[in-house]
């Protein structure tokens with residue numbers, strides 16, 4: 001059986017997912033693509049032989065789309081994920097799931113009401129060999145119980161559209177996911193400290209940011 005996938009958002013990661021689904025993953029085919037930039041959608045759809053649709057709602061409800069991939073900007077994710085749940089279609093949403101706690105809860109409520117898991121978020125570290133080995137060592141108890149975990153996320157460059165809030169919503173969100181998984185614990189508080197910024201940043205950006213998470 002071939003799963004027919006519709007893609008919402010044909011930017012950097014959207015194109016990469018289309019490439020992987022077309023060239024390296026078996027059992028899947030991209031059939032529909034949309035982007036608010038129509039030229040981008042056309043360019044991204046071509047190698048997959050997919051058609052271009054006008055918007056996310058059209059992708060979600062298309063007859064030739066069995067599953068949805070959301071790779072648009074973070075603030076638009078919740079709308080498309082909720083549409084997919086309403087259509088009863090499985091949806092892979094790039095992180096973040098949403099950019100507010102309210103929208104995350106709305107999605108959880110909608111999925112729970114549907115009665116079956118439909119949503120997966122693009123947190124890939126859990127599948128990475130190095131992270132899996134680290135989890136094995138922690139779970140084995142060989143080095144005792146973790147006291148402090150020091151994580152560093154360094155982006156060599158970011159586009160000018162990257163905002164200070166995205167350091168938490170788009171970047172450190174990977175740490176939030178992987179720490180809950182590695183430590184088998186919940187985060188109960190978070191604090192962001194913004195020290196003096198590097199002169200090499202964009203003027204609007206707080207860089208670096210130090211985030212302190214406390215677990216239960």
Ligand SMILES: NC(=O)c1ccc[n+]([C@@H]2O[C@H](COP(=O)([O-])OP(=O)(O)OC[C@H]3O[C@@H](n4cnc5c(N)ncnc54)[C@H](O)[C@@H]3O)[C@@H](O)[C@H]2O)c1
Pocket residue numbers: 008009010011012013014034035036037040055056071072073074076094095096122123124170
């Ligand atoms: N898991 C990872 O490690 C990883 C890596 C890169 C990006 N991402 C996530 O993927 C998402 C996209 O990132 P990107 O780097 O590809 O950004 P990008 O700006 O290159 O691409 C986003 C695209 O979405 C389009 N778009 C925005 N809103 C839309 C909407 N409502 N409907 C249709 N198209 C829309 C834009 O025109 C753009 O082409 C972000 O949420 C980002 O955090 C995750």
